[in-house]
Amino acid sequence: MEVIMYCYNCGTLIYEDDKFCVKCGSPKEARHEVNIPPTAILRSSRHTNSPQNEPMSDDYSGDLELFVGPQADVYARKWKQGSRWNWPAFLFGGYWMLYRGMYLYLLIYLISEALILNIVGSLFPRFSFSAAMVIVMLLTNLVIKIGLTVVANTIYLHHARRKINAIQERYRNDTETADAKIVLAGETSLYIPIALAVLPILIAFVYGLYSFLHMYNQINQDFPLK
Template sequence: MMLTEVNMYCSNCGTILEKEDKFCAGCGTPIKTRHNEPAALTPYAKSGAAPETAGKDSPPPEFGVPLEELELFIGKRAGAYFQKWREDHRWNWPAFLFGGFWLLYRGMYLYWLIYLIVCSLIINIVGSLVFPGYQVSFSMVITMLALQLAIKIGFAVAANSIYLHHARRKIKALSYRYPNDRETRELKIIQAGETSLYIPIALALLPFLLALVYGLFTYLHTYQQIQQVIDSEIQESRYP
């Protein structure tokens, strides 16, 4: 009885393999099947369609996550950020001009909290070392302004890398949560990468609102005191 030759297929992408192949020509996955045992035909190898997990052992994408998912996450500015990351362009003008508000606009709330803590620690540590008594002087004001400028420059240089790390972390988390539901995963990625001006604007206006409330409270308190003095003087004039 003559045995028919059984084709071997890559267990990762379904590409037909030759006997002498050590790596898959389609995805580069090492061939681990023993020579005396033909690789089993998987459903996607028969149909020619790769599953959601195809390419799991293949070389990582350019930015660590699929380019199309990263584009969905970033939105309209995806092309500009792709160019910055490819050219290793580190400067970010919005991050320099707006500081922590840029983090809030991009939805990086954890990084915003870390940014506030780090800035506060740096300013307090340097202030205590350079000006132990915290006596306000011209040199102290200049030093603090220069320190804040240095922090803004350092943050602007690191902003693009921080944003890429944030995008990768979110996309990978959603990929683990929805490994086989591509439509839901892409929808969640779009929602996770949405930008919002409401929170940064609200926080920017918060000091002014607090100052307005404090001013109104002070005005009412002063008005009541003046009114009480006027009433007491009127009573004294009527009943000397």
């Protein structure tokens, strides 16, 4: 099948026989009847021979918009304005990094968080547990989360550019393949964050069920029914 365009909504490749975008479901035929976001126009037009449509290394268009996807306008505005606050990062912490596929940064964040919490915890007497310790640990965790929040936009931009540069280096003579790979590299996924969020609940449920059955067996052994 021949590639005829990129989806005006998410930048995914659309083929001649497709009536809808396979990723976001936007109709191909009705693309001129809807409000077209400016980021999508840049995605579809960057393959023309016009010099003004070439991606600019100092701007937040072209490849970065392909990578970020539907939220490209939001992040481009944050980067241009130098915004330091990222609500998803503050509310969801490491889950936001998982959603954005930032696994290396998540690992660094978790290691740093563990080290800081251990250092703060070592300030208290060993095996002691008090309200003061709980408050200090909670405040420390809050400070760590705020620290992540204020650098989230910067590390996401660094992550995007690192991925884009690697793909462009590999497919420097194949623009269409490079663009498709950039879109795939920037895809977000809720499955991993949801799975990791549900996992502790499942573990707690299994452990509670095991404890209940163990206690039930102990009671039957101690007080057998006659």
